[in-house]
Amino acid sequence: MNTKTSILRGALCGLLAWIAVAAQAGEDSVAKLVGKLQSADKSARLQALDALGQHGEAAAEAVAPLKEMLQDASGDVRARAAHALGAIGPAAKPAVAALIELLKDPDEMVRRQAVKAVLRISPGPRVAIPLCVKLLEDADAGVRVRGLHAIAEAGAEAVPGLIQALKNDNAAYWACLVLREIGPPAKDAVPALTKLLGDSRPEIRREAILALASMEESAAPAAAQIAAALDDELTCHAATYALGRIGRIPPGIEPAIRANINGNDKLLSIASLWTLARVHPENKQHYRTAVAQFVEGLKDADPLVRTAAAHALATLPPAPEITIPLIEAGLRDADETTVRHALDALATMGPAAVPSLIEALKHEKTRGHVIYIIGRIGADAAPAVPALTKLVADKDEHVALEAAVALAQIGPAAKDAVPALIEALHKSENSTSHAFAYALGMIGPDAAAAKPALSDLLKNSDRKLALVSAWALVRIGPATEVAELTLPVLTAGLASDSPLARRGAAEALGRLGPAAAAALDDLDKATNDRDRDVRRAAEEAVKVIRGS
Amino acid sequence: MNRIWTTMLYLLCPVLTLAQSGPSGAFGSDNGQQPYQPAVPAPTIVSPYGSPYYGYSGGASTAAGSAMNGMANMMSAAGQRNLSNSAAVMNLTQAQRSYIENRNMATNTYFQMRATNKAARAAERTPPPTMEQLARIAKDGAPKLMSHSEMDHVNGRLKWPSALQQPDFEPQRREIDQLFEKLAKYGALDYADQTKVRHAVNEMSSKLKEQIRDIPPQDYVACRNFLRSTLYTATKTDL
Numbered sequence: 001m002n003t004k005t006s007i008l009r010g011a012l013c014g015l016l017a018w019i020a021v022a023a024q025a026g027e028d029s030v031a032k033l034v035g036k037l038q039s040a041d042k043s044a045r046l047q048a049l050d051a052l053g054q055h056g057e058a059a060a061e062a063v064a065p066l067k068e069m070l071q072d073a074s075g076d077v078r079a080r081a082a083h084a085l086g087a088i089g090p091a092a093k094p095a096v097a098a099l100i101e102l103l104k105d106p107d108e109m110v111r112r113q114a115v116k117a118v119l120r121i122s123p124g125p126r127v128a129i130p131l132c133v134k135l136l137e138d139a140d141a142g143v144r145v146r147g148l149h150a151i152a153e154a155g156a157e158a159v160p161g162l163i164q165a166l167k168n169d170n171a172a173y174w175a176c177l178v179l180r181e182i183g184p185p186a187k188d189a190v191p192a193l194t195k196l197l198g199d200s201r202p203e204i205r206r207e208a209i210l211a212l213a214s215m216e217e218s219a220a221p222a223a224a225q226i227a228a229a230l231d232d233e234l235t236c237h238a239a240t241y242a243l244g245r246i247g248r249i250p251p252g253i254e255p256a257i258r259a260n261i262n263g264n265d266k267l268l269s270i271a272s273l274w275t276l277a278r279v280h281p282e283n284k285q286h287y288r289t290a291v292a293q294f295v296e297g298l299k300d301a302d303p304l305v306r307t308a309a310a311h312a313l314a315t316l317p318p319a320p321e322i323t324i325p326l327i328e329a330g331l332r333d334a335d336e337t338t339v340r341h342a343l344d345a346l347a348t349m350g351p352a353a354v355p356s357l358i359e360a361l362k363h364e365k366t367r368g369h370v371i372y373i374i375g376r377i378g379a380d381a382a383p384a385v386p387a388l389t390k391l392v393a394d395k396d397e398h399v400a401l402e403a404a405v406a407l408a409q410i411g412p413a414a415k416d417a418v419p420a421l422i423e424a425l426h427k428s429e430n431s432t433s434h435a436f437a438y439a440l441g442m443i444g445p446d447a448a449a450a451k452p453a454l455s456d457l458l459k460n461s462d463r464k465l466a467l468v469s470a471w472a473l474v475r476i477g478p479a480t481e482v483a484e485l486t487l488p489v490l491t492a493g494l495a496s497d498s499p500l501a502r503r504g505a506a507e508a509l510g511r512l513g514p515a516a517a518a519a520l521d522d523l524d525k526a527t528n529d530r531d532r533d534v535r536r537a538a539e540e541a542v543k544v545i546r547g548s
Numbered sequence: 549m550n551r552i553w554t555t556m557l558y559l560l561c562p563v564l565t566l567a568q569s570g571p572s573g574a575f576g577s578d579n580g581q582q583p584y585q586p587a588v589p590a591p592t593i594v595s596p597y598g599s600p601y602y603g604y605s606g607g608a609s610t611a612a613g614s615a616m617n618g619m620a621n622m623m624s625a626a627g628q629r630n631l632s633n634s635a636a637v638m639n640l641t642q643a644q645r646s647y648i649e650n651r652n653m654a655t656n657t658y659f660q661m662r663a664t665n666k667a668a669r670a671a672e673r674t675p676p677p678t679m680e681q682l683a684r685i686a687k688d689g690a691p692k693l694m695s696h697s698e699m700d701h702v703n704g705r706l707k708w709p710s711a712l713q714q715p716d717f718e719p720q721r722r723e724i725d726q727l728f729e730k731l732a733k734y735g736a737l738d739y740a741d742q743t744k745v746r747h748a749v750n751e752m753s754s755k756l757k758e759q760i761r762d763i764p765p766q767d768y769v770a771c772r773n774f775l776r777s778t779l780y781t782a783t784k785t786d787l
């Protein structure tokens with residue numbers, strides 16, 4: 001009896017569970033949600049819309065009913081319907097016209113969602129560009145910013161529309177911003193921009209000047225009109241900068257620019273020094289004076305002056321022999337913000353800046369930033385290896401990790417760091433071990449001394465650490481020697497729940513070449529992986545292993 | 549478009565936290581005036597195909613280009629400052645002044661959004677090696693965007709876990725709520741606002757840690773993950 005009861009009870013529980021699951025599944029289905037869109041209860045409609053939005057592309061069958069919801073009396077409903085259509089993406093193309101109509105909606109949140117949706121549906125440049133140019137007139141900044149972005153993405157294709165927008169009082173300012181970003185490919189806008197230099201609004205004149213500046217030598221015909229703006233305190237900074245960017249100072253104008261160097265306006269002084277240094281690169285004396293002033297500017301109390309000085313340093317024609325010693329001098333006893341700005345300037349100088357960057361490692365608060373810049377320089381940053389090697393043992397895990405990654409980026413030239421990395425690998429019982437193993441792998445055959453330590457990690461319970469270690473062993477090689485040891489870990493890695501791990505495993509197997517023949521079946525399966533990058537890596541590995 | 553959207557997922561990586569957190573504010577936002585805006589694009593974590601990973605964008609190779617745009621922005625700001633202090637603007641009505649302020653804010657947001665967008669695409673073009681990403685993720689785990697149950701993606705409203713709804717967290721919660729409304733409006737936050745979110749999140753994390761004994765472990769972990777996602781989502785561009 002008891003047995004029968006428990007069987008019945010079990011069956012009943014199973015049935016109830018099935019009903020619950022089925023009901024849940026039913027609630028989540030697109031068809032059911034579409035049905036709920038007709039609910040008289042607004043909150044039910046809103047919930048259904050949000051849920052459809054979460055379905056994304058899979059809710060394509062809901063496009064028609066969602067399109068109808070764009071007419072709903074509630075702004076919240078209209079906004080969420082637009083949001084859901086955007087989430088569906090290109091399959092919601094039939095709703096584009098209705099969404100464009102919604103851009104006249106009085107509710108700004110509705111308009112924002114409508115523009116987002118149209119851009120996500122990607123109706124193509126013929127529809128999108130004129131539409132977005134029109135959006136520049138919208139009263140809501142949220143709508144305008146999205147329109148601006150879409151136009152800037154279109155690049156040169158949008159220039160004719162932007163030239164038209166320059167004639168519109170409400171859109172001209174924004175059109176100037178986008179044209180500034182497009183730069184030389186927007187050179188057809190030079191005449192229209194030049195016309196705007198006579199506009200009564202100073203912000204329009206200023207932005208027109210900056211847009212012309214971005215067109216560089218194409219804007220040379222406008223140099224005289226730009227120079228005329230030097231007399232106006234609202235446009236003089238932009239005009240000075242523009243002449244430097246264009247690379248041409250009209251005759252008779254240079255004395256005025258020189259006079260501004262010693263004026264009270266520090267930003268104008270920076271712009272003037274910068275422009276003269278760009279126009280006269282041969283004048284080393286002026287260059288030295290300009291750099292010295294910029295370095296001084298890095299310490300100014302006014303943050304705008306500091307930032308302008310850093311940008312000025314970073315955009316001068318390169319002369320590291322002059323710039324670096326001056327920056328180094330400026331770094332002495334500098335505060336944190338100054339150091340950051342100086343680092344920005346140093347970063348543009350590439351390998352030449354390495355000695356200064358090594359020196360800058362002593363600033364504790366900006367150390368991470370410095371390591372990042374050193375790492376980006378790559379193999380040319382080899383002189384930094386001893387300093388980075390010390391940091392591998394830093395008590396701050398983030399610093400240790402970044403130092404290891406920077407050493408990895410330096411690659412084989414970081415071979416002197418191998419003993420420290422091995423020691424760190426032994427000591428480390430935290431997640432930084434992955435970075436140490438990675439660095440050893442990137443150093444390659446010269447890290448052979450790390451093989452025993454890395455081999456030990458193949459059995460580690462952290463399977464990602466085991467995988468990075470196997471990958472490192474493969475990089476150290478030779479393949480014939482490490483294949484047997486690493487194949488089980490790498491093959492198992494193909495089944496990891498992390499797409500990155502699966503991809504890494506496939507890449508490492510490919511690197512093993514024919515020695516990984518035993519993994520071919522698993523790699524074949526991985527060519528159907530749900531992740532595109534994993535599929536590509538697997539296909540590549542199969543090719544290499546088969547020798548085809 | 550969807551792909552672009554997913555490409556825009558950002559998080560400040562440890563090096564940023566390290567490099568830019570300090571007594572003067574994460575981006576050196578001294579005196580509450582002009583925030584520090586790096587000429588070297590910030591290292592980012594980008595997720596091109598939905599699987600988040602750590603990656604760097606920009607760096608030395610693109611610093612000069614970014615600085616050139618930055619230089620133009622500084623010149624624009626200089627003119628704007630003079631304009632704001634000019635007699636003509638002093639005589640404007642409050643509504644006209646607000647219009648100018650809003651336009652300046654939209655301008656900054658626009659350039660900020662474009663900079664992060666370009667950086668994300670650069671990272672997509674040359675992603676860091678797979679194993680570097682794996683090594684970085686091992687440190688802190690893969691970051692996650694806020695889910696629909698945590699945030700209303702239409703209006704930016706956050707659905708705070710109950711433990712973070714306590715009065716202790718109110719000032720930071722209010723600040724983050726305002727910033728997320730702004731995020732929903734513009735589709736992105738600029739450096740200065742991202743910094744404010746990071747400060748508020750850091751303060752909330754510290755308070756949460758102090759209360760660790762009073763909060764059930766599951767709730768504590770949920771709050772921590774919520775804050776982490778808050779930070780991540782605040783740095784993304786959602787167009």
